[in-house]
Amino acid sequence: MRSNSCIIMAEDSDHQDSSQLSITEQLSSEYHTVFKDKDLIEPDTIVDEDRIVGRDEQLNKVINIVKPALHGDQPEDMLLRGPSGTGKTLIAGTVATKAIKIGQKRDVKMEFVEVNGKHKKSEHEAIHQITHEFEQLLGLELTSKTGVSTSSRYDRLFEIVDEHLDIGIVILDELDLLVGDSRNKNEAPAFSDILYKLSRAKRIGKMDSSFTLIVTTNSPNSLMNGLNSRTASTFNPTEVAFADYNATELREILKHRQDAFYEDTLVDDVIPYTAAVAAQGEGDARFAIDLLREAGNIANRREERTVTTNHVEEAKNQVEKNYVVDVIENVSFQKQVSLFAAAVVNKYGQEQLSRSEFLSDRSAPAPVAHTLYKWFTDYQNIERRSKHSYLRWMRELGTYEVIEVNRKGRGNERGVFGEYIFHNLPADVMVETLVDKDDRFREALDDEELIRSVVRNNLKDF
Ligand SMILES: Nc1ncnc2c1ncn2[C@@H]1O[C@H](COP(=O)(O)OP(=O)(O)O)[C@@H](O)[C@H]1O
Ligand SMILES: [Mg+2]
Structure with a gap:
């Protein structure tokens, strides 16, 4: 047939x-x-100097900090901070590339590697990538990622820098996104441990050679607030600020x-x-x-x-x-859960939302979204954080333009409530994105009737 x-x-x-x-x-x-020549406008191309426009002040600062490396001195660590797309990665990459070229002429052994926090799930993965890239650049035997402890990955990294380089430049790009999978709220995010171990190794002179850290972040507050006290006291970078164009x-x-x-x-x-x-x-x-x-x-x-x-x-x-999809895919799991809760309210509450006098079919009322957050954390047995944290994460997602956050009145002076509006990306696309990202979201949707009735009952009572 x-x-x-x-x-x-x-x-x-x-x-x-x-x-x-x-x-x-x-x-x-x-x-x-x-x-x-499409390469010139591809996202990750590090263009040549003559295509860099402005940013003189930032360039000068970064150059002056890297310069001592060419004279056998140890550069300070750097924190390049500012909104997305303001040239942080470009300037770090261009200055490092040039420094290495000059180093080659002067017999200073330098290399740089870059790891992006957005693409790494754990401290182990990040340190492995740094080690792996140095091994490749230096033509060394590639050591394995699995079956070795994280601390032996660090040892291997320090050994490579010590034996083969005068100075290693490590660019930790968008480091605030490397939170790791810590489920315990008392544990510091992965980036805090990485910064501690790397800056401490320099401090205590574990090696004759050294390395310098160039950290970039779009969200300096998330980064600095995420450092535990021992990291905060060992990592003292020189900050270079980048503003919007x-x-x-x-x-x-x-x-x-x-x-x-x-x-x-x-x-x-x-x-x-x-x-x-x-x-x-x-x-x-x-x-x-x-x-x-x-x-x-x-x-x-x-x-x-x-x-x-x-x-x-x-x-x-x-x-x-x-852009919105990219943000959703890369924020912490707790923020994804928060967003998921609001998006399912919109997706499964369409009928009620569009019939209501004071709600809109593109929105989710914050109190109901928060109830769904609680429901989901119970359903999947995930740590539940305070309502205060929930509201703060949603506001943060608002600043990334993933959603719009509004205050709204019920009319007749019956009070105001917070409202999340799906503006750039429809809620059902958001749900799909998250479902693809983590099985825990998919499992919650396996029983669609259940989640639909939870949403409806809560919207009804709202
Ligand atoms: N001053 C500049 N001159 C030329 N191109 C720039 C400049 N600033 C940023 N760009 C380009 O814009 C894009 C984003 O820059 P990037 O350095 O990745 O931003 P950030 O790391 O701050 O998010 C890249 O393609 C980069 O080449
Ligand atoms: Mg960048």
Whole structure:
């Protein structure tokens, strides 16, 4: 039966599309793209010095701190802090790369490695990656990640630096996101232990050689508040602050990348327009560059020869959604649980929300979201934190524009309540994202009728 119907369908479609080009013809037809050198606008490309616009003060500071390494002295540790897309990683990477080149000429053995806290689940994984990358750079035998203790990973790292380098530069990027899987609220996050062990090894002179830490963070408060007291007393970095860009700066940054496109493909006002859109948001250069690249991708998909402001406008939605998904995937599990609770209220409460006089179908009332948080922590036997923490995490997610946080009145002076609005990303997409991320969310949805009735009963009583 099944194969028969397949054959019929195939014959059918063959017949209908007889005018269509064959696979070979399609593959060998002319290839059209607006990009001449797309690498220039890919997210993780560390561009050359001549494409860096401004940031003189930050560059000078970082250069002056790294410089002693070229003269056999130990540089201080650094904390580059500021909002996302303000050039922290770019400047750390560019200065480190240049320093190593100069080091080579002067016979100073230097290397740098970078690990991003966003992509590492534990202290062990992070230290392993740092060790592994040094091993690769230096052509050493690669040691195994599993079957060895975390402390022996540290020992191996110190041994490598000591034997093969004068100075190792370790960039700990977005370190505040490396919280690890500690479920106990009295335990410090993973980054606190990493900073303690790395800065202590330097202090007590475990090695003849040394390394320097360049830490970056978009959220200096999460980082500094997460350090336990012993780390706070050993890790004393020099801080370098990065602020948002304005439209003029963003325009300059984009102009220095326009050769990513073939000449005359960007219509006149695309760059100023893209810069203005990005400046209206957060002043984030990553967002500006992503917008321009997505606009180019849209033009390519439609086989159009030029990129226009309409493409940029369309790209905006897509890029914004990707950003929200990226934040959701990378915040701590407790924040994910908090968000999940609010999103299921919206998803399963649609009918009641849209019928209510004072609620909207794009929102979830905070008191009900918090009740669902409690329900979920019981259901999955997860540590439950205070209501105060719940509200604070949701406000933080508000500052990342994952949701919008509002105060709302019930009318007739019956009091006000907090409300979470799903603005950039619909609640059901959020639920899907989280379900893909952690099985505990999926399990809660296995019994959809149960969760639906919990939501409905709580909305009814609200
Ligand atoms: N001053 C600048 N000049 C040129 N490009 C920049 C500048 N600042 C940021 N960028 C670019 O913007 C993007 C985001 O910068 P990045 O350093 O990753 O930001 P952060 O680490 O602060 O989040 C990267 O593609 C980077 O090359
Ligand atoms: Mg960065």
